[in-house]
Amino acid sequence: MLQVKEQLTCDVLIIGGGIAGLMAAVGAAEKGASVIVAEKADTRRSGSGATGNDHFLCYLPEYHGDNKKEIIQEMEESQIGGCCDPELFELFADLSGDQVREWHSWGIDMKPRGDWEFTGHAKPGRPRIFLKYAGHNQKAVLTREAKKRNVRILNHHLLNQILLNDEGQVAGAVCLDVTEDIPSVQIIACRSLIMCTGNTTRLYLPKTAGWMFNTANCPACTGVGRASAYRIGARLINLDMPHTHAGPKYFNRCGKATWIGVYKSMDGKPVGPFVKKPTRELGDITGDIWMEMFEMRRKAGEPVFMDCTETSPEDLEYMMWGLSNEGNTSTLDYMKEEGIDLRRHMIEFQQFEPILVGRGIEVDKKCASNVPGLYAAGEETGNFRGDIGGSATFGRLAGTCAAEYALKNRSQASPELKKLPVVQESLDFYEQLFTRADGTGHPGWKEANVALGQIMNDYAGLEVRSENMFKAGLIYLRRLREKTRNILACTNSHDFMRCLEVLDLMEVGELVMLCGRERRECRGKHVRVDFPFTNPLNNNKFLQIQKVSGEPVLTWRNKR
Numbered sequence: 001m002l003q004v005k006e007q008l009t010c011d012v013l014i015i016g017g018g019i020a021g022l023m024a025a026v027g028a029a030e031k032g033a034s035v036i037v038a039e040k041a042d043t044r045r046s047g048s049g050a051t052g053n054d055h056f057l058c059y060l061p062e063y064h065g066d067n068k069k070e071i072i073q074e075m076e077e078s079q080i081g082g083c084c085d086p087e088l089f090e091l092f093a094d095l096s097g098d099q100v101r102e103w104h105s106w107g108i109d110m111k112p113r114g115d116w117e118f119t120g121h122a123k124p125g126r127p128r129i130f131l132k133y134a135g136h137n138q139k140a141v142l143t144r145e146a147k148k149r150n151v152r153i154l155n156h157h158l159l160n161q162i163l164l165n166d167e168g169q170v171a172g173a174v175c176l177d178v179t180e181d182i183p184s185v186q187i188i189a190c191r192s193l194i195m196c197t198g199n200t201t202r203l204y205l206p207k208t209a210g211w212m213f214n215t216a217n218c219p220a221c222t223g224v225g226r227a228s229a230y231r232i233g234a235r236l237i238n239l240d241m242p243h244t245h246a247g248p249k250y251f252n253r254c255g256k257a258t259w260i261g262v263y264k265s266m267d268g269k270p271v272g273p274f275v276k277k278p279t280r281e282l283g284d285i286t287g288d289i290w291m292e293m294f295e296m297r298r299k300a301g302e303p304v305f306m307d308c309t310e311t312s313p314e315d316l317e318y319m320m321w322g323l324s325n326e327g328n329t330s331t332l333d334y335m336k337e338e339g340i341d342l343r344r345h346m347i348e349f350q351q352f353e354p355i356l357v358g359r360g361i362e363v364d365k366k367c368a369s370n371v372p373g374l375y376a377a378g379e380e381t382g383n384f385r386g387d388i389g390g391s392a393t394f395g396r397l398a399g400t401c402a403a404e405y406a407l408k409n410r411s412q413a414s415p416e417l418k419k420l421p422v423v424q425e426s427l428d429f430y431e432q433l434f435t436r437a438d439g440t441g442h443p444g445w446k447e448a449n450v451a452l453g454q455i456m457n458d459y460a461g462l463e464v465r466s467e468n469m470f471k472a473g474l475i476y477l478r479r480l481r482e483k484t485r486n487i488l489a490c491t492n493s494h495d496f497m498r499c500l501e502v503l504d505l506m507e508v509g510e511l512v513m514l515c516g517r518e519r520r521e522c523r524g525k526h527v528r529v530d531f532p533f534t535n536p537l538n539n540n541k542f543l544q545i546q547k548v549s550g551e552p553v554l555t556w557r558n559k560r
Helices: 019-030 068-076 086-106 138-148 224-231 293-299 313-325 329-338 387-408 421-436 445-459 467-487 493-518
Strands: 012-015 035-039 055-057 130-132 152-155 157-164 170-177 184-189 192-195 246-248 262-264 304-307 347-351 374-376 541-548 551-558
Touching: 012 019, 012 170, 012 387, 019 035, 019 138, 019 192, 019 387, 035 157, 035 184, 055 387, 068 086, 086 138, 086 387, 138 152, 157 224, 157 421, 157 493, 170 192, 170 421, 170 493, 184 421, 192 224, 192 387, 224 374, 224 493, 224 541, 293 304, 293 347, 313 329, 374 387, 421 493, 445 467, 445 493, 467 493, 493 541, 493 551
Parallel strands: 012 035, 012 192, 035 152, 192 374
Antiparallel strands: 055 130, 157 170, 170 184, 246 347, 262 304, 304 347, 541 551
């Protein structure tokens, strides 16, 4: 039997210690709430911001001037727009400047060149919205700031279930402590819960078959926030609209806008209309605006290269500094090891596999979901995406609002959550995973994850989407999920954690297929061969999915 630890209690429980989670912890603690952060890895190096970053989306009046509407329009038209509610862009613009200045005061250098500098992800003649900063130490600094405010951090604790009380309010969560070789169960009672588990990777197979963790984002972000929120009735939104990133071929790392060069064909001709010569100020935004370029040209037999051979020595040094601050040191080490000289060699780029970023839990202007006591921030949310800037800014806001909610309900006694039926069912399932390992013929999580990725690539991928493809994919995926629950086995904490991850991924995959089947049109990367047009009636609408009486219910709503 797995050990069940003594129940912990707090005002605000934060799931995920990435950028959004740590900022939520700071915001909640400053309101006087007791705060626990449950992090699957270690907050000093976890999440998609683990190794650093060098671009921070924001609006700074002292730099941009008073024309906030123009900056918001630029944000909406950038690679992070499209699936965002305008009211949340408005709110973000009002708050993001303060967040930049606060980070700088904490020791994250937001002025590494002595003043505000906006470069990259920029169109010629348009305002620049991404602040260039030195974020190599951001996770260590945010961990320090949270601890200074008496936040309790539980590293190597992953979420499995959110728990509700009889009134349908958040009451706590079942977490698993995987610090030791054999996991233990940690139940945490709380008055509000903030979901900050990031984007969703490993849902689709990566471009390097067999290497699931060669992904541009954190491979430990596997949809537990979306899956567990859906199970308790939270509305999810925009799951049907996949997102893809791009970068060096077969070396899946972010940093697309950090490269200072020009996208070119093999014969050295620019493939985009924006820049002909390398420019530090702009980069080449073709990869942001026309992400499909890489796959479209590949199918036409024309690979796309990043050409930095005409980049000035000063800009090359600036680019290397940016890649280092973003944590792309493995890319730099590899180029050095293989003798790749950017002054002489072009680097082939490719589009990576789809992920869910900015597609997830629907929130309002207080970062609250439709479930009382459940909040979300960062890449977890489905109707706003701001990457590092959005995670930091709305993470802090979520912490403040969740703390205010919790403090109003502090008089409520914390229930003994272990007795809830859902907890007992979970405990029984955990035991089964370990008991099965004593027999033979029980596969592990890797086989299940590969099978999931194959189904998602073939039936909900970017090349072909249709009613019948989704129908067939749902049949296969549901069979796989049922079989996996019945035969999956593990022997230690690491494999146990991965087993739970792949089951969450399967649940999220099913929701993606349901939403994709409902969107009967072409829009963005969602291309339906049986509906080869964009329906103008959906131009300002988002697609929601919610579990009601045990069944998925899909609805449309207008952008707010």
